[in-house]
Amino acid sequence: MSLSDLRPLGLALILVAALSPAHAQDPAAGRLFNEAERLARSGDAEAALAEYRLLVQQFPKDDLAPEALLATARLHRILGDDRSATLTVDRVLDEYPRTTEAASAFVIQGQIAASAARSPQDLEKALTSFRRVPLLFGADAFPELEARAQALVRHGEISLLLGQRDDALADFTAVAEDEPPGPHVWRGKRLLGRTLLEKGEVTAALETLQRLADETEADGAERDAARRLISLAHRMLVRPQGGRTPWQRSERFAPGGLRLDEAIGVAAADDNRLLIVDEGAEKVIRIEADHGRWESVGLRDGGRPGYTSGAAHVVTEKQLILPFDGQRVGFLEPKAGRENPLGKMRAAVRGPFGDWFVLARGFRGLISYQTPRKGQELLASLRPDLTDVECDAMGRVYVLDKREKRVMRLAVDRRSHQTVVTGDWRRPEALALDALGHIYVLDTGAKQIHVYTPDGRRKAAVGPTLPMGLELRKPRDLAVDGSGRVFIADSDQPFLVSLQ
Numbered sequence: 001m002s003l004s005d006l007r008p009l010g011l012a013l014i015l016v017a018a019l020s021p022a023h024a025q026d027p028a029a030g031r032l033f034n035e036a037e038r039l040a041r042s043g044d045a046e047a048a049l050a051e052y053r054l055l056v057q058q059f060p061k062d063d064l065a066p067e068a069l070l071a072t073a074r075l076h077r078i079l080g081d082d083r084s085a086t087l088t089v090d091r092v093l094d095e096y097p098r099t100t101e102a103a104s105a106f107v108i109q110g111q112i113a114a115s116a117a118r119s120p121q122d123l124e125k126a127l128t129s130f131r132r133v134p135l136l137f138g139a140d141a142f143p144e145l146e147a148r149a150q151a152l153v154r155h156g157e158i159s160l161l162l163g164q165r166d167d168a169l170a171d172f173t174a175v176a177e178d179e180p181p182g183p184h185v186w187r188g189k190r191l192l193g194r195t196l197l198e199k200g201e202v203t204a205a206l207e208t209l210q211r212l213a214d215e216t217e218a219d220g221a222e223r224d225a226a227r228r229l230i231s232l233a234h235r236m237l238v239r240p241q242g243g244r245t246p247w248q249r250s251e252r253f254a255p256g257g258l259r260l261d262e263a264i265g266v267a268a269a270d271d272n273r274l275l276i277v278d279e280g281a282e283k284v285i286r287i288e289a290d291h292g293r294w295e296s297v298g299l300r301d302g303g304r305p306g307y308t309s310g311a312a313h314v315v316t317e318k319q320l321i322l323p324f325d326g327q328r329v330g331f332l333e334p335k336a337g338r339e340n341p342l343g344k345m346r347a348a349v350r351g352p353f354g355d356w357f358v359l360a361r362g363f364r365g366l367i368s369y370q371t372p373r374k375g376q377e378l379l380a381s382l383r384p385d386l387t388d389v390e391c392d393a394m395g396r397v398y399v400l401d402k403r404e405k406r407v408m409r410l411a412v413d414r415r416s417h418q419t420v421v422t423g424d425w426r427r428p429e430a431l432a433l434d435a436l437g438h439i440y441v442l443d444t445g446a447k448q449i450h451v452y453t454p455d456g457r458r459k460a461a462v463g464p465t466l467p468m469g470l471e472l473r474k475p476r477d478l479a480v481d482g483s484g485r486v487f488i489a490d491s492d493q494p495f496l497v498s499l500q
């Protein structure tokens with residue numbers, strides 16, 4: 001998830017507290033708190049805030065006062081008022097510093113800083129808030145404190161974005177080994193498994209992930225994510241170590257009678273959802289690949305699709321569209337003193353700070369947008385011919401340069417770049433990454449897919465004849481899902497081609 005992509009999930013979120021509400025010392029305080037919760041559940045945020053405010057004013061020494069302030073801060077966040085949320089959090093920390101609500105207040109403080117971050121330096125500020133929770137609220141004094149597990153996991157996630165993998169590994173290990181079961185612990189275990197895989201500690205990683213997958217009390221989404229990582233590890237790490245290819249067969253993927261007219265783009269989310277742009281039928285199709293369900297909406301001039309923070313997007317000539325959410329974003333050309341709409345977009349991806357990275361014909365470089373009205377062209381001095389762009393789990397942006405036949409990677413600070421892959425491809429057109437950082441390049445000229453390790457070593461190549469005889473005819477795009485399955489949009493075939 002993008003750090004700035006805080007999507008309101010409903011007023012009932014205030015009830016998902018780090019701890020159960022404290023017990024009221026005064027019955028009147030308890031009644032005010034219950035009424036505030038009822039109003040929040042019904043959707044009347046302003047009335048709920050008034051009740052919480054009254055409770056704190058009338059009963060500032062009651063055990064429910066800091067809990068009411070905490071609920072107020074959460075409500076302000078849901079309403080998009082981070083300034084009021086910050087003021088409320090500061091009050092909790094100033095007036096109730098040794099309560100368990102203060103631990104949750106530090107977490108909210110860190111979340112606000114992370115969502116507002118626009119640079120690695122900003123992320124360091126968020127780390128400070130998360131770091132304070134395990135330091136000030138240790139397990140000896142607070143053996144059951146969900147806010148501590150939450151802070152450790154968020155600290156680890158941000159450490160990964162900053163390239164501090166060992167720090168992240170220590171955080172996830174602490175959560176997995178020392179904290180009581182709960183949603184943040186299950187997430188921490190999954191992230192521990194993934195980080196171990198990235199470090200090459202495959203056996204330890206698979207044991208961690210398998211325990212999570214078998215943990216019946218764990219959240220179903222986390223168990224499923226663990227199973228997908230296990231499948232990905234077997235495809236990309238275990239099979240090659242045994243001298244086998246990552247994929248054993250190819251298939252015609254057409255669930256539920258789906259028939260494609262002219263597929264030109266495909267994207268995959270980590271949870272194995274797929275997005276297809278069918279130019280011939282002028283529509284975009286969303287598929288739950290593991291269940292075979294699909295739906296479509298009409299879309300003209302659709303280009304390359306993608307997933308950002310779980311939301312499906314498609315670039316068109318003039319806009320970036322979230323076809324199933326009804327949202328549209330237009331960008332201005334990155335030229336000083338001019339406000340011409342950006343046209344002829346080819347691909348787009350969102351970075352960890354909420355910034356968009358866009359490729360458009362007529363611009364050699366990669367255009368970075370902090371806001372849709374203010375863009376900056378990157379890499380233009382290299383005079384590349386960029387055809388695709390992706391972002392990895394650590395927030396680094398990758399671009400495919402058709403002219404120089406290379407893949408370049410930008411650092412999180414966007415100030416430096418390096419070439420991570422070069423190839424003797426004929427016509428490289430599409431780029432994909434998997435959850436472990438492997439790099440996939442579609443060479444439409446040779447009708448081949450080339451796979452490289454995260455550090456650029458060649459790992460596999462398939463095509464034009466795929467395992468079990470299926471052939472690529474006119475491949476246009478490719479995507480890799482969370483299980484390591486590869487899907488190819490071939491405009492000359494009425495189905496997706498999949499490598500299993």
